[in-house]
Amino acid sequence: MLIVWYGRRPPVPPIGDHTLNAHAAGAVQHPAVRPEWLARNREQAIEPDLPIIDAHHHLWGPPRGTYLLDDYIADTAGGHDIRATVFIECKTHYRADGDPLFHSLGETEFVADAAARAAARPAGPRVAKGIVGGADLRAGAAIRPVLEAHIAAGAGRFRGIRNIAAWHPDPAARGSIATPPPMLMLDPAFREGFAQLAPLGLRFDAWAYHTQLAELRDLADAFPGTPIVLNHVGGAIGIGPYAARRRHVEETWRDALRSLAHCPNVHLKLGGLGMRLFGFGFHEGAAPPDSARLADAWRPWIETCVEIFGAERCMFESNFPVDKASCGYTELWNAFKRITAGWSAGERASLFHGSAARFYALGET
Template sequence: MPRSDLEEILDPDLPICDPHHHLWDFPTSRYLLDELLADMTSGHRVESTVFVECTAFYRAEGPEPFRFVGETEFVNGVAAMSASDRYGKVRACEAIVGRADLAGPDVGAVLAAHVRAGGDRFRGVRAAGAWDPSPEIEAAHTRPPQGLYASPAFRAGYAQLKDHNLSFEAWQFHPQIPEVTALARAFPETTIVLDHVGGILGIGPYAGRRDEEFARWKRDILEIAKEPNVVVKLGGLGMAICGFGFHKREVLPSSIELADAWRPYIETCIEAFGPSRGMFESNFPVDRVSCSYANLWNALKRIASGASAADKALLFRDTARRVYRLDEGRPA
């Protein structure tokens, strides 16, 4: 993979909680604890992370609805390794967001199984709803149907999240943001984390329409930000589907280039939600196609350079720690 030139780390003492990354071991790609630690210790002060589901290490046997719990079991083991101090003071996977079929059977029992498997680390569920009518846009990794978040079966399962004190992670494309807004209004007691500034599309029928689609996206972001139970992750813009084309370059971009491209989206979200409902994320290793981990955080620090120290603390660490309840007491 082409790499950008090594940059000096900006503001290296700023504490960071990275609230969105994955771990997997697929035939063509491996990103496990060793790779994550190499990124976390590349110069920025990343203190802890949150794992988000990615179809890794499901159980091979047992009832279908419970097979996803295998991923939580695996990640909880990785978190225990990190918590041993054998790899330093960083706390990888301090919280876990898993997968559950909220439209399927036995939702309550599946959620309880996740909570047991994750110990005191399981914090939420992601059910991807990313779908688009264009054949050029591939649906999310879990292949959701059109209109998942509005279906009665899904909402019946969704209603049980509050019984287990779990948040919901929404992953959809930007034309679908109103579907998440409707979900937030129907269930105001459940916290929704809006992934990747709402899921920007810039390929297929959206290519060459940056200004028009930005206006549409901004309108919907301002609307969903009115719902106090919604928080937003500020990142995920390095994905190829966003249409910036950085992944096609022989040499990956500098943090200055990244900041210039991403700033309109991130600044709009911060203005709409406020720093207390926004959290910077890496989305690694997915965003690795466009940048290094070190340059990604440099870019986010450039975007936030004019913020106060208090707001930086919220955006880079404290909002994530509050939303994922990382400072709750651990059982003995």
């Protein structure tokens, strides 16, 4: 089902304006991370020898707070075998001058430096072994030199682009801090820019709500040679007008995923369920949830995703530090392990490690 916007659309930022999808004044805010609250529940890692690639996390600086390399490594120190990670763009450390189309290069430079420092450590995860950056694909073919510059700045780690499309006409239904224009994935200029990805060997991370998955299906059909991975189990909205319509959301979301799964170039990330968007409300509790409670809440969503896409096209993600507002890093991965405890060794190997390694071409980890 395509959501069509009738009447006057919100203003669209000019091409190259890095406020597109940015953390803007008055936009949705993610719940705050509270270290003292998280400290009320600390678990030991279960199955500590299971290899993991964290397929989706961020690093950032002001104005969103500070979550840098050492902060992320500290979160991973709970005993899970985190072999490597994939950094996903979050509009941090952008350049402040020069051609606006190239401002996002600052983020890739910042992350590539962090990745080199992580690789130089004698132990620990290879943080940002894959880098997914930002670029305004609405620039059309003019975005190609920007993409080439990202590849060079990534020093062998750059793997793709995320251009967030998550938009809904009702502000109460928006769970992302991004502020994209409506129907971005159907924009001809965006698609002209999107066409530049595959010739450069780049992938696309898609972030959209469940109400927009028909648009993503249309994009995937139009570009069957471009690998696409949908973030956060497909963005099933559980807030605002959808909070009391869970059954309707589940049915609509499930049907949209089934349609999307017909596109063999599309993969799916399992995570992000700690975000306010999904309506679980863990961040509002007196104490953080333990992994058993997380597993009970998340199991139906994870099982449905894997049933539809298959384990070889799904990968687990932490979405840290965003999901850190709802649970600890160790508890999050414990929950994923609990959910899949009875699954085959092959399925688990794909979900925790293999699918991300293949999709992002990470090599040995």
